[in-house]
Amino acid sequence: MIAPGLASGHDAVLVGEERTEPRPTFAQLYESEFSFVWRSARRLGIPAALMDDVAQEVFVVVYRTLARFEGRSSIKTWLFGIVLNVVRAHRRRLGAERLHAAGPHASPDPGRLVDTGAGPHELATKAEAARLVDSLLDALDGDKREVFVLAELEQMSAPDIAQAVGIPLNTVYSRLRLARQEFAAAAARHRARDEWRTR
Amino acid sequence: MSELTPDDKALLDLAREAHEPTESDRGRVRRALLVQLGVGTGLVGTTAATSKAATAVVVTKVLAAVAIAGAIGGTGAAVYHAAKAGPAPSRAHAPALAPTPTLALAPTPALAPAPSQGDLQQPSSTETAPESDDRHPPLLPKSAMRANNSATTHVATPPSQVTSPPPADSPGPALQDPPVTPPEPSTANAAPSPLPPTTLEAETRLIRAGIAALHGGDAARALALFDEHARAFPAGALAEERAAERVIALGALHRCDQARAAAADFLLDHPHSPLSARVREPCGHTSNP
Numbered sequence: 001m002i003a004p005g006l007a008s009g010h011d012a013v014l015v016g017e018e019r020t021e022p023r024p025t026f027a028q029l030y031e032s033e034f035s036f037v038w039r040s041a042r043r044l045g046i047p048a049a050l051m052d053d054v055a056q057e058v059f060v061v062v063y064r065t066l067a068r069f070e071g072r073s074s075i076k077t078w079l080f081g082i083v084l085n086v087v088r089a090h091r092r093r094l095g096a097e098r099l100h101a102a103g104p105h106a107s108p109d110p111g112r113l114v115d116t117g118a119g120p121h122e123l124a125t126k127a128e129a130a131r132l133v134d135s136l137l138d139a140l141d142g143d144k145r146e147v148f149v150l151a152e153l154e155q156m157s158a159p160d161i162a163q164a165v166g167i168p169l170n171t172v173y174s175r176l177r178l179a180r181q182e183f184a185a186a187a188a189r190h191r192a193r194d195e196w197r198t199r
Numbered sequence: 200m201s202e203l204t205p206d207d208k209a210l211l212d213l214a215r216e217a218h219e220p221t222e223s224d225r226g227r228v229r230r231a232l233l234v235q236l237g238v239g240t241g242l243v244g245t246t247a248a249t250s251k252a253a254t255a256v257v258v259t260k261v262l263a264a265v266a267i268a269g270a271i272g273g274t275g276a277a278v279y280h281a282a283k284a285g286p287a288p289s290r291a292h293a294p295a296l297a298p299t300p301t302l303a304l305a306p307t308p309a310l311a312p313a314p315s316q317g318d319l320q321q322p323s324s325t326e327t328a329p330e331s332d333d334r335h336p337p338l339l340p341k342s343a344m345r346a347n348n349s350a351t352t353h354v355a356t357p358p359s360q361v362t363s364p365p366p367a368d369s370p371g372p373a374l375q376d377p378p379v380t381p382p383e384p385s386t387a388n389a390a391p392s393p394l395p396p397t398t399l400e401a402e403t404r405l406i407r408a409g410i411a412a413l414h415g416g417d418a419a420r421a422l423a424l425f426d427e428h429a430r431a432f433p434a435g436a437l438a439e440e441r442a443a444e445r446v447i448a449l450g451a452l453h454r455c456d457q458a459r460a461a462a463a464d465f466l467l468d469h470p471h472s473p474l475s476a477r478v479r480e481p482c483g484h485t486s487n488p
Binding site: 025026027030034035038039042043051052055056059060063126127129130132133134152153177180181183184187188191 | 202203204206207210211213214215216217218219220224225227228229231232235236241
């Protein structure tokens, strides 16, 4: 605006580039990936009340670093890396608060967490299923949860997960195996309780 | 390799749609981003805000909304700083994923092709300025935010990269950001040409002053300011916010009959307002006038 020559040259280069290699603008990315960012953070354990802050912060980072996105990974894995960083920062803070406030109860006991009192009939509803899955996910530790969410809920491939989380492929597999075992065991306990209760 | 039973998978399938954001989630965050990052994000595109006036309305209105929500939204700043203070330690490719603006500045040759001259010397000055603004959006959205934006943009987009286009596989950074590209580095430092105060800015000033008074415990002054706004801008862009805050001010003054009447008016006038929850119980559930 102040130096029109440079500005217009700048624009010309950019416009040309945009045509040859379409790249999402920030606004496009916001529209197309807002859902992904939101549900990923929720599934990683961010409570609804904090979601505005988290989503906002993720997109601020996206805005400031989109220029450095190199296309080596997919937009989704890149985005998830950002979500993860923001979520981890929240988790550290929340964890500290929870430990401070709740003392010994802070360590998750899958059996206890899973027992939401939801009967099989209520489970028919998606909301109830979501709540149960939430509590099952809460019982996983953060590392396993990240991998599990990407694999089982987002159905991302293992190599993509490795990139998104920033861990070796083998670690993805081992974490996923453990996460599945824990998830399945906790879910089985939940079902056993339900059946025992209702039959 | 999956140990999940069909039941587990069914459960996950059932839960997969949960946690999707609503349209209102999407809109709320968009407005907040607009305030924080300015109009350069292109996010206003959804409201067809090609004219300056339209943009100003959106921005100004959002400023007020944020001021209103200010008391609630305090967590963001803390997290923001937490993220800055302690980036996740185990990120092998942190620079590419750059969890925070601070990290984004770390020039890593392999991952960040762009930074050449400007990036290395500019970071601390260009980076601190916009960030300190971020948590306290400036009252003058257009000029201040534009300066803010250009600083931000140029941190990510050194001019050198623009004039000599990078290889095909590296991004043209400012692509994402057409409205912000015109300003060149000097804009960040040069005093932004002051815009003449608009009625919108006057409106914003009144409402923000009123909200500040309200938060500061001076509900009487807040009420006076909101009433002044009502007189000066009966159908202003911030009429909805003013009406809602006025209810709160009346409640804070224990003028409960008036507060309830004003709340009823508000809900009639703005049945779908995001602020309606705030005005429903101006004097609490149990208190009597």
